[in-house]
Amino acid sequence: xxxxxxxxxxxxLKTGQSMTxxxxxxxxxxxxSWYRQDPGMGLRLxxxxxxxxxxxxxxxxxGYNVSRSTTEDFPLRLLxxxxxxxxVYFCASSFSGTGAGYxxxxxxxxxxx
Amino acid sequence: xxxxxxxxxxVTLSEEAFLTINCTYTATGYPSLFWYVQYPGEGLQLLxxxxxxxxxxxxxxxxxxxxxxxxxxxxxxxxxxVSDSAVYFCAxxxxxxxxxxxxxxxxLAVQP
Numbered sequence: 001x002x003x004x005x006x007x008x009x010x011x012x013l014k015t016g017q018s019m020t021x022x023x024x025x026x027x028x029x030x031x032x033s034w035y036r037q038d039p040g041m042g043l044r045l046x047x048x049x050x051x052x053x054x055x056x057x058x059x060x061x062x063g064y065n066v067s068r069s070t071t072e073d074f075p076l077r078l079l080x081x082x083x084x085x086x087x088v089y090f091c092a093s094s095f096s097g098t099g100a101g102y103x104x105x106x107x108x109x110x111x112x113x
Numbered sequence: 114x115x116x117x118x119x120x121x122x123x124v125t126l127s128e129e130a131f132l133t134i135n136c137t138y139t140a141t142g143y144p145s146l147f148w149y150v151q152y153p154g155e156g157l158q159l160l161x162x163x164x165x166x167x168x169x170x171x172x173x174x175x176x177x178x179x180x181x182x183x184x185x186x187x188x189x190x191x192x193x194x195v196s197d198s199a200v201y202f203c204a205x206x207x208x209x210x211x212x213x214x215x216x217x218x219x220x221l222a223v224q225p
Contacts, residue, residue: 031211042202042217043157050210058212090156094211099145099164102206102213104157 002026006091006105013081013112021076021108023091031094032074033058033102034066036087043090049074050096081112115140119203119216126223132190134219136177136203139184144207146170146179146186151200151218160188160201193223 007022025032033048045058047066055066063085065077074093078085088109092102120135138144148160148170161170166181175190186203203216 033213035215040217043215045212045214048210048212056210092157092213094206094213096211099162099206100211101145101147101159101162103159104149106156 004091004093004103004105006089006108008108009106010109011111013078013110015081015083015112017081019078019081021078021089021091021110023074023076023105024072025074025091025093025103026072027093027095027103028071029093029103030071030096031102032068033092034064034074034076035090035092036060036085037090037107038087046076046089078110083112086110086112115144115205115207115212115214117203117205117214117216119201119219121217122220124219124221126193126221128195128223128225129192130223132188132193132197132221134188134201134203134221136186136188136216137184138186138203138205140205140207142207143181144205146177147204147206147213148175148177148186148188149202149204149215151202153199157202193221195223195225197221198223 034046035043049055049068091105094102145164149157150160161172163170163179
């Protein structure tokens with residue numbers, strides 16, 4: 001089992017560019033989420049999904065889009081990158097049901113210049 | 114909405130000292146509670162969890178008890194090691210969406 005796989009691990013973008021952060025899991029988890037981690041602010045939820053075809057906004061969704069066409073994949077799209085989106089991004093997945101806990105990917109470090 | 118509050122760091126301890134990191138939560142219903150750990154340069158790992166009141170989660174010498182009456186889930190370890198140096202996050206899930214909500218994290222630095 002690969003678990004949760006995120007690509008790329010590092011990325012530098014110019015302001016205004018767009019890109020997609022990839023996330024894939026091979027555990028048949030229903031729930032998937034994207035977080036950003038900034039110093040002193042913990043992890044903040046960007047978007048989440050409770051199953052294929054179903055997504056919703058988290059705490060900080062502006063500037064990001066998601067889709068969930070399959071159970072395995074949950075890509076995060078940055079529409080027009082801004083320096084404020086410089087962060088470390090984590091994808092996570094979980095079984096349904098209380099107390100299952102989430103498995104995290106290793107993260108993508110994004111710098112917008 | 115649901116939220117988690119944990120003590121601010123950094124917490125600096127000498128090896129073999131006793132550790133407590135406080136965590137309290139606000140949630141409707143009966144959330145599940147978690148502690149995650151992030152070692153330098155790595156992602157998050159689930160350290161322990163508890164899914165109902167009075168449950169005690171434990172792993173690697175760390176413990177936390179789900180206290181519904183005080184809405185708390187404090188992390189403890191009797192004797193810390195240098196290798197425990199990391200950022201510790203308290204978190205909860207609850208409701209139909211199973212969203213995982215984090216506290217801001219506590220940096221633990223253990224000195225030899």
